[in-house]
Amino acid sequence: MSETQQLLQRKADATPRGVGVMCNFFVDRAKNAELWDTEGRRYIDFAGGIGVLNTGHLHDKVQAAVAAQLEKFSHTCYQVVPYESYIRVAEQLNTLAPGAFAKKSAFFTTGAEAVENAIKIARAATGRSGVIAFGGGFHGRTMMGMALTGKVAPYKIGFGPFPAEIYHAVFPNELYGVSVADSIASIEKLFKYDIEASRVAAIIYEPVQGEGGFYAAPNEWVRELRRLCDAHGIVMIADEVQAGFARTGKFFASEHYDTAPDLITTAKSLAGGFPLSAVIGRAEIMDAPAPGGLGGTYAGNPLALAAAEAVISAITEEKLLERANHLGDALKEKLHGLKKSVPQIADVRGLGGMIAVEFNKADGSGADVDFTKKVQAKALEAGLLLLTCGVNYNVVRFLFPLTIEDAVFDEALAILEAAIKA
Numbered sequence: 001m002s003e004t005q006q007l008l009q010r011k012a013d014a015t016p017r018g019v020g021v022m023c024n025f026f027v028d029r030a031k032n033a034e035l036w037d038t039e040g041r042r043y044i045d046f047a048g049g050i051g052v053l054n055t056g057h058l059h060d061k062v063q064a065a066v067a068a069q070l071e072k073f074s075h076t077c078y079q080v081v082p083y084e085s086y087i088r089v090a091e092q093l094n095t096l097a098p099g100a101f102a103k104k105s106a107f108f109t110t111g112a113e114a115v116e117n118a119i120k121i122a123r124a125a126t127g128r129s130g131v132i133a134f135g136g137g138f139h140g141r142t143m144m145g146m147a148l149t150g151k152v153a154p155y156k157i158g159f160g161p162f163p164a165e166i167y168h169a170v171f172p173n174e175l176y177g178v179s180v181a182d183s184i185a186s187i188e189k190l191f192k193y194d195i196e197a198s199r200v201a202a203i204i205y206e207p208v209q210g211e212g213g214f215y216a217a218p219n220e221w222v223r224e225l226r227r228l229c230d231a232h233g234i235v236m237i238a239d240e241v242q243a244g245f246a247r248t249g250k251f252f253a254s255e256h257y258d259t260a261p262d263l264i265t266t267a268k269s270l271a272g273g274f275p276l277s278a279v280i281g282r283a284e285i286m287d288a289p290a291p292g293g294l295g296g297t298y299a300g301n302p303l304a305l306a307a308a309e310a311v312i313s314a315i316t317e318e319k320l321l322e323r324a325n326h327l328g329d330a331l332k333e334k335l336h337g338l339k340k341s342v343p344q345i346a347d348v349r350g351l352g353g354m355i356a357v358e359f360n361k362a363d364g365s366g367a368d369v370d371f372t373k374k375v376q377a378k379a380l381e382a383g384l385l386l387l388t389c390g391v392n393y394n395v396v397r398f399l400f401p402l403t404i405e406d407a408v409f410d411e412a413l414a415i416l417e418a419a420i421k422a
Contacts, residue, residue: 003038020154022047022387023380030057033404033412035385044412047385048399051210051242054269054311054320054353056401061310062272069306078107078300079292085305090278092312096251097280099260104286107278107300111241111267112140114277115204117294118263119144121279122202122235125288130200132190134171134183136212136391139204139239148204151211151391167194171209172221175347175358180221187228197232202263207253210242213390214349214356214397219257226259235285236261241277242354245269246315246402249325249352256351272311276304320402324353327409331355331398334413342420344371356397358390367394378419384412 001009007026025037033056035043048054055062069085078086090105097103108114119131131148133139139148141155147162149155150171156162169186170178191197203225209215229236238261243253245266254261262285267277275298279286315321328350335348335357346360359375361368372394376386389397400412 007038023385032056032059033401033408041383043383043385044408044415045385046398046400046412047387048269048401049273050268050387051247051399052268052273053399054246054324054402055272055314056403057273059272059310059314059403061314062274062307065306065310066274066303069303072302074303075298075301077297079295083302083305085302085309086300089305089308089312092309093266093278093280096312097260097264098252098255098257099282101260102283103280104283105278105280106286106294107276107305108296109275109277109298109301109304110140111239111265111277112142112145113296113299114241114265114267114279115139115148115239116142116144118204118237118239118265118279118281119148119202120293121263121281121285121289122237124290124293125235125285126201126233128199128201130165130167130195132167132169132187132200132203134205134209135168136171136173136209136215137204137206137239138209138211140241149211165195165199171205171212171215172218173215175215180218180224183221184224184228197228197234200232200234202235202237203229204237204239206239206243207256208243208248208351208354210397211389213358213392213395214354216349216351217257222257223259226261229262235263237263237265239265241265241267243351245311246320246324247352247354247399248350249321249328251315251321253351253354270311271304271307272314274301274304274307276301276308314403318403321352323402327400327402327404328353328355330409331413334417338417338420344368345420350398353398353400353402356389356395358395360394367392369393372396374422375419378422379415382415382419384415384419386416 028038093105094103133148135150137150139145146156147166150168167190172180172183238254263281339345343362344359347358359368359372379386389395
């Protein structure tokens, strides 16, 4: 029995099946856009730990910053003994986030925690309880996160009941015949049939839906959300856990729009592989919870904050915003070039380096899940890690490090082309 087979057996014996695992091998080491398994096989990583590694595996700046912090201290709990790095990174985020108003930031550990706390902040600021989210959205695996998530399988099956007063409207998606007007009308219907607008604390949306299929929100729609929120005193929350931190060619995906949300949640690539999340928002809204209402034992961990400072520096100094656009354009050009010979390619889309390809049956009769799985499997056989997504499970998304070397990126595109053609 090989080492990998032994590890797979130990995994089956020691860990629950509810933790789904894509790969049947185990990582030994990784650097930038490449990783090697315990048997020495090399892979190109276009999954990025589900969007966590915009600056790649073990970026030199991140590694050095965390090592330096580890020489000082690893934990005090910020709410017990504070440290300057928490303030320093908050100041940077307050400056970088869109919106011409005073901002404050609070740190947590995971994206789901950031979402939960954004809802808490909105409820404290408004004195209301209702929350509106959208079909196809993903906001985490906690109870509130699952309640907000607009995708049942696999995230919500068997885990209910969920927190009350969470309502779902439809997300605009021209590919599936849902216009901006349709989406806004569905919110108005909620006000009419389910909950009066004066009891809604927040509307939460993803500027680019992640798990839902990498659909970017139209600018007109975000503008209409802002109008609704302003008209009814509702807090507007942009969940940028996956779309943030250079992935779309901007520090924040919300910068692509001409109106700013009140609160932004961010995580994943914020700290280059270390667990850190944040809620950034209007100072008066962020100040609504009483002292002790926000926080967490590990919230704003000093090692993760050191990593975040290094990530912000790397994005700026290495021009990763420009590189996201360059790489994304190259990938889209490759996929568009394949459309003539691959009738299953129904759509190629994305902002910056947040790109997806959607596969339908060749006769146009609907989602081709089998084809999507085969592309993923063929790529994996050839050493390229890809993730799927979408409510219909027919989308391949690309979350490559923005620091990937040109030669490695070109190699990955050749593998991708062969996998799609195969």
